[in-house]
Amino acid sequence: MPRATAIALESLAVAVLGFxxxxxxxxxxxxxxxxxxxxxxxxxxxxxxxxxxxxxAGSPASAGPATRARLVAHGLQAISREEALTLHRxxxxxxxxxxxxxxxxxxxYQAGHIPGALQFDHYRPEERLPALLPLCLSAExxxxxxxxxxxxxxxxxxxxxxxxxxxxxxxxxxxGGISDWTAHSxxxxxxxxxxxxxxxx
Amino acid sequence: MSAMTASPPTRAWAxxxxxxxxxxxxxxxxxxLTKALHPVEFLKLVRQYEVVSQPPLxxxxxxxxxxxxxxxxxxxxxxxxxxxxxxxxMVLMIAFTGLVVRRALALAAAGGIAFCDLRMDCxxxxxxxxxCGKVVENxxxxxxxxxxxSAPTAFGLRPALFRGPRVAESRVERRDxxxxx
Numbered sequence: 576m577p578r579a580t581a582i583a584l585e586s587l588a589v590a591v592l593g594f595x596x597x598x599x600x601x602x603x604x605x606x607x608x609x610x611x612x613x614x615x616x617x618x619x620x621x622x623x624x625x626x627x628x629x630x631x632a633g634s635p636a637s638a639g640p641a642t643r644a645r646l647v648a649h650g651l652q653a654i655s656r657e658e659a660l661t662l663h664r665x666x667x668x669x670x671x672x673x674x675x676x677x678x679x680x681x682x683x684y685q686a687g688h689i690p691g692a693l694q695f696d697h698y699r700p701e702e703r704l705p706a707l708l709p710l711c712l713s714a715e716x717x718x719x720x721x722x723x724x725x726x727x728x729x730x731x732x733x734x735x736x737x738x739x740x741x742x743x744x745x746x747x748x749x750x751g752g753i754s755d756w757t758a759h760s761x762x763x764x765x766x767x768x769x770x771x772x773x774x775x776x
Numbered sequence: 777m778s779a780m781t782a783s784p785p786t787r788a789w790a791x792x793x794x795x796x797x798x799x800x801x802x803x804x805x806x807x808x809l810t811k812a813l814h815p816v817e818f819l820k821l822v823r824q825y826e827v828v829s830q831p832p833l834x835x836x837x838x839x840x841x842x843x844x845x846x847x848x849x850x851x852x853x854x855x856x857x858x859x860x861x862x863x864x865x866m867v868l869m870i871a872f873t874g875l876v877v878r879r880a881l882a883l884a885a886a887g888g889i890a891f892c893d894l895r896m897d898c899x900x901x902x903x904x905x906x907x908c909g910k911v912v913e914n915x916x917x918x919x920x921x922x923x924x925x926s927a928p929t930a931f932g933l934r935p936a937l938f939r940g941p942r943v944a945e946s947r948v949e950r951r952d953x954x955x956x957x
Contacts, residue, residue, distance in 0.1 A: 581938040585860025588937055589851065593864070597843035598836075600812070608815045608839040610832045615823065680816065698816040 614698055615727075616734055642725065642750055651733055652747050654718065656759060659749040662716055663689065674714040676707070678721045678732035679753070687763040689720065689756055694768060697732040704739065711741045723752025786928065793927030797852050800920050804849030804865070807901030811842035818842060821899030825875055842901070852924070855932025862925045866918060873914045876900070880907040 601607040608614075646653045654662075667673045668691065675692035677684050684694040693710070695703050711717050717736065721728035733746045749755075757763060811818040819838040828834045851861040876898045884894045884907075892908035900910060929935035 581936060582859045582863060585857050585937045586863045587860075589848070589857050589860045589864050593844050593847045593851075593861075594840055596847055597840040600843040600846070601815070601839035604812065604815075604843075606813060606815055608819060608835050610835045610839065612835070613831050614816070614819060614835070615829075696816075698819075 614731075616731060646730065646748055646750070649730060649734065650737075650743055651730060652743075653750045654747045656749070656751050656755050656761075658747075659689075659718055659720070659751075659756075660761065662718055662747075663691075665716075667715065671710060672714055673716045674710055674718070676711070676717060676719040676729075676732060676736075677753070678719055678728040683722075683753075684768070685766055687757065687765050688753065688768065690762055690764040692720075692764075692768070695719075695732050695736075697728065697735045700735060704735075708736070708739055708741075711736055711745075715745060716747060717741060717745050718747045718749050720749035720752045720756075723750065723754035723756075726752060787930075790928045790930035793924055794855070794930040794932075796920055796927075797855065797858065797924045797929075800917065800924065801849045801852030803917070804845050804852065806849075808842045808845030808847075808849060810901040811899070812846060815839060815842070818899055821897060825879055825899075827875065845901075855929055856934050857937045858929045858932055858935045859925055860937065862921050866921045866925070869914055869918055869921065872900075873911060876907065876910060876914075 643653045662668070662673050663675065665673050668675075675689050677688045677692040677694050678697060679688075679694070680696050680698070681694065684692075688694070693703075693707060695707055717733075719729040719733045719736070721732075729748050729750075729752065733748055737743050737746055753763075815838060818841075819835065822838045822841075823829055823834060828837060848861050848865050851857055852865075879898070880891060880894055880896060883896060884891045887894070892906070894907045895904050896907060897904045898907070898910055902910075
């Protein structure tokens with residue numbers, strides 16, 4: 576067999592078998608992705624470079640008008656840091672009537688979140704949604720946040736909660752997110768958080 | 777293993793290429809695992825390239841690519857199907873570097889900053905990096921892959937999946953080694 580042909584055939588074999596094995600590895604992995612699920616249920620305007628600043632070009636703490644317009648288009652309400660802070664200091668929070676939701680993944684949440692916020696990774700709703708949903712349904716105000724700026728996880732999480740039955744009128748997105756919160760030296764809590772039990776089996 | 781029966785310079789060359797192969801294989805295993813263990817983060821980054829945006833294709837790419845990288849890294853470390861694996865990695869490396877540069881140029885233009893002043897998470901498995909540095913790193917990896925492709929394979933577990941008679945293969949390997957010097 577000519578050498579070039581042998582190498583070409585070998586490349587093809589590596590590509591096909593390797594890809595097949597990679598799919599099996601993803602399937603076996605406990606963190607593997609579903610191939611069919613739409614992880615991004617809300618159309619986005621944020622990721623296009625022309626519509627927003629480069630993520631590395633500056634702090635994502637301030638949410639631009641584009642983000643607010645997008646939230647409104649999706650039937651969601653945006654709140655500022657001042658409004659978030661007022662709600663955080665609201666005595667109703669202690670009664671479970673004001674709930675803060677951190678829509679970032681576990682590592683980011685544990686590294687620092689708004690005190691009392693519950694973690695909800697909407698990419699893995701099966702882990703937390705069953706325990707979280709009753710709390711959100713009984714709350715009068717549910718404030719969802721993520722990193723801030725152009726991050727979309729708070730929107731996706733809010734849409735998932737809305738679709739699960741939480742009234743849209745009770746859902747608020749703190750668009751500045753944790754970047755805005757920490758940039759103003761507001762208190763954060765680290766670790767797994769408290770007052771939240773995992774879903775019962 | 778044919779190269780190990782060749783002359784001392786050829787043997788040294790084959791040994792150096794083997795060390796390079798193990799190193800490059802290790803890099804791919806590390807970068808692949810970093811992404812494979814946090815697939816959602818990788819999925820989000822892949823989506824930002826706006827090449828594919830819908831499941832199942834988006835999910836398929838984001839779920840398979842990291843593991844594919846790990847598998848190719850393992851093949852390089854083991855010395856199995858070395859040239860085929862190397863060629864596939866070179867093609868992917870060129871394509872992905874092109875995509876990274878395209879996205880970085882767009883972000884740099886949107887942010888009004890110079891290309892080399894841009895830091896971003898390119899989804900390469902190394903977190904947020906200087907784009908210029910990443911391009912140089914990829915270029916070095918491409919050179920390393922080129923060396924592995926052209927050098928004789930030592931310490932390999934079935935280096936070639938498809939080959940002719942052993943004598944012919946040995947000649948090919950020796951000729952390669954001489955050409956490389």
